[in-house]
Amino acid sequence: MNMMARTELQESTSYNLSLKVKDYMLLTKFTLSFTVVFSCVICYLLAPTVVEFNWKMIVILFVAGMLVTGSANAINQAVEKDTDAQMKRTGNRPVAAGRMSQNEAYIFALIAGLAGVAMMWYFFNLDAALLSLFSLFLYAYIYTPLKKVNSIAVLVGAFPGALPCLIGWVAGTGVVSPFASVTTPGGVEMSNMAGWALFGIQFIWQFPHFWAIAWVAHSDYSRVGFKLLPSEKGPTKFTAMQAVMYSVLMVPIGLLPYYYGLTGSVSMWIVLVANVFMIVQSARLLKDMSVPAARRVMFSSYIYLPVVLLALLADKVR
Secondary structure, eight states: OOHHHHHHHHHHHHHHHHHHHHHHHHHTTHHHHHHHHHHHHHHHHHSTTOOSOOHHHHHHHHHHHHHHHHHHHHHHHHHTHHHHHTSTTTTTSTTTTTSSOHHHHHHHHHHHHHHHHHHHHHHTOHHHHHHHHHHHHIIIIIIHHHTTTOTTHHHHHHHHHHHHHHHHHHHHHOOOOTTSEEEOTTSOEEETHHHHHHHHHHHHHHHHHHHHHHHHTHHHHHHTTOOOSSSTTSSOHHHHHHHHHHHHHHHHHHHHHHHTTSBOHHHHHHHHHHHHHHHHHHHHHHHHOSHHHHHHHHHHHHHHHHHHHHHHHHTBOO
């Protein structure tokens, strides 16, 4: 083989490899998975038993979380192959576009899921591993098929969407029960409800966030039979009112980390301002009843979560 042919072969191999890596990133919904695992890691660091940044454990938790979340997303895409192919926003996904077989997606999901859960168990604790497995199952096998049955799918999907916060907390504390207490290295006892408060913040946040997405993508979703808005008639005043109500509910939930002594007063005010911002955006949706207004709610929610979580971490009572 001459030099030119060898170079062309190497370039072709590298190109095919890069395409395959890109497809696996699409299969795992890498950006979405990163956001989910980000909340898991932050809540792990918020645990009162975690007193220093151990980068080795942070990286392990991040990798394990990405494997579990990526597994759930791969199953989702394998199951919704035909549905994804009919929608503009999902038509280029590897399974929907035919670049990857359903079997390949399922095999990847099995290996990634088992590896992620095993890492949670080995490096952290059994409870964190079981919560991870439950979250994967709930998202892939309950929420995914339920989307075509009833809009209650959003409520069901909010649980695996918020469980990463609790998984991170349990990975750090080893305690699940909201009625138990956690003892800090300094001997101070804290209610484990603080961890459930973090779960609650992300749980309630998902309703205005997801309804805004469903509003923007309503034509796509309705065409394939997804029922993801609270009103059967689609984007209505009722839907917008629900977004406002859940945005208002985020206010008392957002105060709980301060109430339980997990964080200080500075973050409490930052969270309060962020919550008011979400209420204003949801109220504008109720007033305008338009796709641009829904898009503002969607992007505001993307900003809200990292601001709130980082503020809580920076103001953690140590």
